[in-house]
Amino acid sequence: MLEKLSSLENEYRTLEAQLANPAVLSNQQEYGRLSKRYAEMGSLIAAIREYKKVLSDIAEAKELQFDPEFGEMARADLEALEPRVPELEAQLERMLLPKDPLDDKNAIIEIRAGTGGEEAALFAAELRDMLIKFAQMRGYKPEILDTSLTDLGGVSKVSFAINGPGAYGLLKYEAGVHRVQRVPATETQGRIHTSTATVAVMPEAEEVDVQLDPADLEITVSRASGPGGQGVNTTDSAVQVLHKPTGMIVSCMESRSQIKNKERALSILRSRLLEIKRAEEAAKRREDRLAQIGAGERSEKIRTYNFPQSRVTDHRIGFTTHDLEGVLAGDLSELHEALKKADQERQLEALSQSA
Structure with a gap:
């Protein structure tokens, strides 16, 4: 799943670069097509980035959970973060369904x-x-x-x-x-x-x-x-x-x-x-x-x-x-x-x- 999400993020970054290209800006039809796709992907990319951040925060907390100074805080973070993973995955699954x-x-x-x-x-x-x-x-x-x-x-x-x-x-x-x-x-x-x-x-x-x-x-x-x-x-x-x-x-x-x-x-x-x-x-x-x-x-x-x-x-x-x-x-x-x-x-x- 992560590979597919990374591919979508790459597409989004490519769209950003294309929309800033003067050649695209001068082509109204192409600019309109790319702008529409860029707008459509906005909420999906926001959800992907939130999901990846939660995974990153979990990995960091796991490394610190037995640390004498930060362990208690890290374990509290894990308790709050881990239930969010299946919720965010279910949200992404819905967002990635084929569109009519x-x-x-x-x-x-x-x-x-x-x-x-x-x-x-x-x-x-x-x-x-x-x-x-x-x-x-x-x-x-x-x-x-x-x-x-x-x-x-x-x-x-x-x-x-x-x-x-x-x-x-x-x-x-x-x-x-x-x-x-x-x-x-x-x-x-x-x-x-x-x-x-x-x-x-x-x-x-x-x-x-x-x-x-x-x-x-x-x-x-x-x-x-x-x-x-x-x-x-x-x-x-x-x-x-x-x-x-x-x-x-x-x-x-x-x-x-x-x-x-x-x-x-x-x-x-x-x-x-x-x-x-x-x-x-x-x-x-x-x-x-x-x-x-x-x-x-x-x-x-x-x-x-x-x-x-x-x-x-x-x-x-x-x-x-x-x-x-x-x-x-x-x-x-x-x-x-x-x-x-x-x-x-x-x-x-x-x-x-x-x-």
Whole structure:
């Protein structure tokens, strides 16, 4: 393991030297590529150096443990340091797991109201706001693609993009069925209702990922409707794309530009087709339960938001927090750290079983 860690440190030092090279500085594309890798390695290198320092301190303490003057201090150091070795090794094992290359992509998110009528639509709108706030807190840029509003301000369905490197890796844990338990505003007798909304999270597919045959597409345009000001209804900007082989229909009308709406609709279609392909591949393998944590099965109930007890429970890992208000305000950090750790532990378990 130490040899591999030293190799990574050497790579990091090489990157530092390259980033200071004037020839690299003048090449924006190369500088961007190296900077990204350098930033990605930062936390890993910090963990490696901490691990090596602990090993060095242990070796030094062992040499001094029987010294008449420093022995007692050295033995106390050993008692504190030795339990840290397996902890740091487990941390490094998780950090060295292979990364899904799709994690770096933008994310396309589709939320649909499920069971519960208008209450489900209101909950879907809250989930939209929660995920957008979470992404914004992390520095990502949201972009609404298509929305179907209800009379009381809910959404029957909404699709939006989260743009920025690593957006899909951040948000993939949100895929699945979200359940809310509360007294709806429309309830006159104070009864608690249970409603659901479905969240699909897809890596944004590019043309290189999924190639579309124009003969398979039927594209129609129409006047946009809904929010967007007076100009939204004056041009044929809304775009609907029918994918004939699958019968899949994608619409986009949020922009006043027909060209942009068409590009976005095709992007959503490619992302859906990529997700179908990935699901089929996962079904063939089935050795990786990560599909239920990472990619997320749309039929699986993943989380419950219980308003009477101010409780949020993620059923995949048995995680519960009583900060319901904070979660709905976009503070998903603690929850996502727990999901990420569980995800890594399952990958390690799968690797050990296949070894």
